[in-house]
Amino acid sequence: xxxxxxxxxxxxxxASGLTCMMTKRHALGVLMGVExxxxxxxxxxxxxxxxxxxxxxxxxxxxxxIVIAAAEAAVALAIALNYYNNFLTVDVDRGDELxx
Numbered sequence: 001x002x003x004x005x006x007x008x009x010x011x012x013x014x015a016s017g018l019t020c021m022m023t024k025r026h027a028l029g030v031l032m033g034v035e036x037x038x039x040x041x042x043x044x045x046x047x048x049x050x051x052x053x054x055x056x057x058x059x060x061x062x063x064x065x066i067v068i069a070a071a072e073a074a075v076a077l078a079i080a081l082n083y084y085n086n087f088l089t090v091d092v093d094r095g096d097e098l099x100x
Contacts, residue, residue, distance in 0.1 A: 016033075026090055028077075
């Protein structure tokens with residue numbers, strides 16, 4: 001496979017993640033979109049590390065992206081669960097009720 005094929009798959013992942021983030025009203029749907037975007041970034045890093053002279057740098061940066069994605073998912077799910085416990089919904093349009 002060529003670099004263009006990996007970049008095309010990454011672009012499709014990014015576009016579907018962005019679409020998911022923009023269209024979903026549910027907080028967990030938005031989180032899934034963020035994860036798709038982070039996975040597309042990882043795929044780009046790995047592909048460029050494989051087909052250019054970056055060496056192992058791409059894999060190291062991809063590992064950092066995976067660690068950040070795991071931390072983001074843990075914090076966001078904790079916020080979503082806390083919001084659900086308080087308001088019995090995870091609708092993102094009602095997020096203005098968090099202001100005090």
